[in-house]
Amino acid sequence: MFDGYDSCSEDTSSSSSSDESEEEVAPLPSSLPIIKNNGQVYTYPDGKSGMATCEMCGMVGVRDAFYSKTKRFCSVSCSRSYSSNSKKASILARLQGKPPTKKAKVLQKQPLVAKLAAYAQYQATLQNQAKTKAAVPVEGFSWGNYINSNSFTAAPVTCFKHAPMGTCWGDIAEGVRVEVPNTDCSLPTKVFWIAGIVKLAGYNALLRYEGFENDSSLDFWCNVCGSDIHPVGWCATSGKPLVPPRTIQHKYTNWKAFLVKRLTGAKTLPPDFSQKVSESMQYPFKTSMRVEVVDKTHLCRTRVAVVESVIGGRLRLVYEESEDKTDDFWCHMYSPLIHHIGWSRSIGHRFKRSDITKKQDGHFDAPPHLFMKVKEFDAAGEWFKEGMKLEAIDPLNLSAICVATIRKVLADGYLMIGIDGSEAADGSDWFCYHATSPSIFPVGFCEINMIELTPPRGYAKLPFKWFDYLRETDSIAAPVKLFNKEVPNHGFHVGMKLEAVDLMEPRLVCVATVTRIIHRLLRIHFDGWEDEYDQWVDCESPDLYPVGWCQLTGYQLQPPAPQSSRDSQSSSSKQKKKAKSQQYKGHKKMTSLQLKEELLDGEEYSFLQGASDQESNGSASYYIKQEP
Numbered sequence: 001m002f003d004g005y006d007s008c009s010e011d012t013s014s015s016s017s018s019d020e021s022e023e024e025v026a027p028l029p030s031s032l033p034i035i036k037n038n039g040q041v042y043t044y045p046d047g048k049s050g051m052a053t054c055e056m057c058g059m060v061g062v063r064d065a066f067y068s069k070t071k072r073f074c075s076v077s078c079s080r081s082y083s084s085n086s087k088k089a090s091i092l093a094r095l096q097g098k099p100p101t102k103k104a105k106v107l108q109k110q111p112l113v114a115k116l117a118a119y120a121q122y123q124a125t126l127q128n129q130a131k132t133k134a135a136v137p138v139e140g141f142s143w144g145n146y147i148n149s150n151s152f153t154a155a156p157v158t159c160f161k162h163a164p165m166g167t168c169w170g171d172i173a174e175g176v177r178v179e180v181p182n183t184d185c186s187l188p189t190k191v192f193w194i195a196g197i198v199k200l201a202g203y204n205a206l207l208r209y210e211g212f213e214n215d216s217s218l219d220f221w222c223n224v225c226g227s228d229i230h231p232v233g234w235c236a237t238s239g240k241p242l243v244p245p246r247t248i249q250h251k252y253t254n255w256k257a258f259l260v261k262r263l264t265g266a267k268t269l270p271p272d273f274s275q276k277v278s279e280s281m282q283y284p285f286k287t288s289m290r291v292e293v294v295d296k297t298h299l300c301r302t303r304v305a306v307v308e309s310v311i312g313g314r315l316r317l318v319y320e321e322s323e324d325k326t327d328d329f330w331c332h333m334y335s336p337l338i339h340h341i342g343w344s345r346s347i348g349h350r351f352k353r354s355d356i357t358k359k360q361d362g363h364f365d366a367p368p369h370l371f372m373k374v375k376e377f378d379a380a381g382e383w384f385k386e387g388m389k390l391e392a393i394d395p396l397n398l399s400a401i402c403v404a405t406i407r408k409v410l411a412d413g414y415l416m417i418g419i420d421g422s423e424a425a426d427g428s429d430w431f432c433y434h435a436t437s438p439s440i441f442p443v444g445f446c447e448i449n450m451i452e453l454t455p456p457r458g459y460a461k462l463p464f465k466w467f468d469y470l471r472e473t474d475s476i477a478a479p480v481k482l483f484n485k486e487v488p489n490h491g492f493h494v495g496m497k498l499e500a501v502d503l504m505e506p507r508l509v510c511v512a513t514v515t516r517i518i519h520r521l522l523r524i525h526f527d528g529w530e531d532e533y534d535q536w537v538d539c540e541s542p543d544l545y546p547v548g549w550c551q552l553t554g555y556q557l558q559p560p561a562p563q564s565s566r567d568s569q570s571s572s573s574k575q576k577k578k579a580k581s582q583q584y585k586g587h588k589k590m591t592s593l594q595l596k597e598e599l600l601d602g603e604e605y606s607f608l609q610g611a612s613d614q615e616s617n618g619s620a621s622y623y624i625k626q627e628p
Contacts, residue, residue, distance in 0.1 A: 032170060032171050032270065035268055141557070144204060146497075154497045155202065155492055156200070162540075164552065168276055173200060176197045177195070177210070177266045177267065178194070179194055179232055179235050192243070195209050196210065203548030206219055207220055210259065225548075230269070232269075286310070288362050291340065292343050295352055299396075301344075301351055304320040305329060306360075311554060336372065374413065377435055384406055386409060389477050398503055398536055401446055401452075401453060404418060404419050413435040495514065496513070498512055498524075502535075509549075509555055510560075511528075523537075527561075528559075
């Protein structure tokens, strides 16, 4: 068995012999470690030399794969441990007046069981650091099969700065080599082999064992952030065996020369990659913390809620007055919908006082520094005023951008906004956006970007023209210069796959596709569902995640709607739209949950690739000129 291969970040003093001389490799312009040949590559056995038992740890393996000329040890670490303990035994023998023997006994030799126990304890520690790493299977759905069968591409992890490893993903790409468990092996112990990344899809990588070249028969998908993927060199430092897959075991007579040639100069993961993954999955919000969050039944106000659970940075908040803890609300910890206790009073936002006069035992206020900070703004000069018109994403119908009005100007740059023609008399459906929010736009934004603007309900003068409407309502448009015009280099492209929250039912994270890109605005389509359920979302929204996020964090992924239910979905589309419009006057529109629960009861999944609007964030003018 192999003793492993070291990355350039590791320096070993082993002087094991090698048939290949070390080659000079020019450093690559990459942040990833470069694998180099340092003389620690061994020839895999041909199966004719019999078995051997390590004299240090007791591991049984093929003799020719063992370390040293005498084949007494399975790894360098075992050889060093044996040598150290032998010296101790020799000294003790002299002190006791016994003649030293040529082969002194090893003091306190560690049996295999002890090593396994230590390794088990190490694995348990890792699991405690990142409990949510456990995969959550979705019956009938596999991201790998879905992407392979349709030749889809996925949004890279670097598009999601709020997700684990989003800011430190580095140059992980196709061609990077890793050490993974060898599943094509008949040995009784767990062994590893080197594989290369063939394709990346978010956190998921399609891997191919070294030696298979163009043969994809044993390719497999694996989450790069999972506990079974390691940088090249990990087996050497951990004393784990490297064994070629059985299918190609006899393909090469000199595996050492093959691997030296293949690995020298290649990239691998950083040696501290698993530690970075663990650190990026530590979340500051804890259970029993109290926050202020939007009241889902009256968007115009906030309520106190308590953090019930934290999964992948997503919070399940239970409203404080809910005795049975069923009245809850899901959101990400960076959501603009949650704030520290006292926020509503500080800016003049409506707030529903709790009937609970004092905190329950164990509950405590979340520190203000944990919440997402809004962008800086300058309200010293011209500023938003009540009655000004604008365009805004309707939070009760996220597929629509509507004609809207500023109803109240709060402190610290916050605005209360209402949808024209659909407002409740008491203003209970007003909603709060910050002045720098990417969900509000100046008059004319939809027209210049060829987006359908939803006119006020009951407005008969169609097609809708802003100039006429402003004159009829004796209103003015909010100045263009007051809106957030920053467009980051987000990296999204039309057709990319991702996992996205259904914001109309925010406990659901679904398989989704980017179908349009308008500057920083993304049109998110939920695979298998009609376009009426699409949602406009900002490119930096904390409700978007890379492919594989649910598996990594332990969150349940909602697969695409089954093909067998597409017909019933289509036939009920008009009725659904009518029902939604009739309920629009209420506090909450009909969500897609009811239909989704019906469709998820289908027998099996069958996927189709939908057509994508090829519009992207070009260099067109961001806004049109306002008519006088």
